[in-house]
Amino acid sequence: MSIRKKVLLSVLAVLLLIQFFQPKRNVNTKASKSDINNVYQVPDKVKAVLQRSCYDCHSNSTNYPWYSSIQPFGWVMASHIRKGKSELDFNRFGEYSPRRQKSKLKSIRESIKDNSMPLPSYTLIHQSAKLSNEQKNSIYKWLDNVQSTSLQ
Numbered sequence: 001m002s003i004r005k006k007v008l009l010s011v012l013a014v015l016l017l018i019q020f021f022q023p024k025r026n027v028n029t030k031a032s033k034s035d036i037n038n039v040y041q042v043p044d045k046v047k048a049v050l051q052r053s054c055y056d057c058h059s060n061s062t063n064y065p066w067y068s069s070i071q072p073f074g075w076v077m078a079s080h081i082r083k084g085k086s087e088l089d090f091n092r093f094g095e096y097s098p099r100r101q102k103s104k105l106k107s108i109r110e111s112i113k114d115n116s117m118p119l120p121s122y123t124l125i126h127q128s129a130k131l132s133n134e135q136k137n138s139i140y141k142w143l144d145n146v147q148s149t150s151l152q
């Protein structure tokens, strides 16, 4: 067998082998008492935008695309979810201290303003998660309201 064939076969074998290591899925259907919707008034429009563009990595329930069953894509996704949730979990927002809530609301605005969220690697594939200017403005307006009323 030529070297090239050997290398190709090894790569294929590794690709096959890693398919057996599926990460645990982030799927939870139970409603959470500390969900941000129970802590703040979130207009339906904003709720829908957050759910579509942010919840895959910042909530207890990810809407998995087909390619997440293929490794290593599923691993990358799992890592984004783990890191994303540890920074911000919309389902557990009410468990944060008032100070942490305030700082998270601020970073939500900043992350959208500087286009760091949703992650560009994610919007590359999930075009529908990209935020239009109108959607961004509706989030800013909501944040203005929340920040001026409930948080001194």
Ligand code: HEC
Pocket: 050, 053, 054, 055, 056, 057, 058, 079, 080, 081, 083, 084, 087, 088, 103, 104, 107, 108, 109, 111, 112, 117, 118, 119, 122
């Ligand atoms: C594909 C996964 C993914 C999506 C979708 C996503 N994020 Fe993130 N987010 C992350 C990860 C991972 C981090 C951790 C920091 C990093 O690696 O950049 C993070 C960090 C953050 C932080 C930083 C928290 C802090 O305190 O500094 C904020 C705020 C945030 N995301 C908001 C959002 C918002 C708002 C959306 C939707 C408009 C969103 N994210 C969509 C993965 C995601």
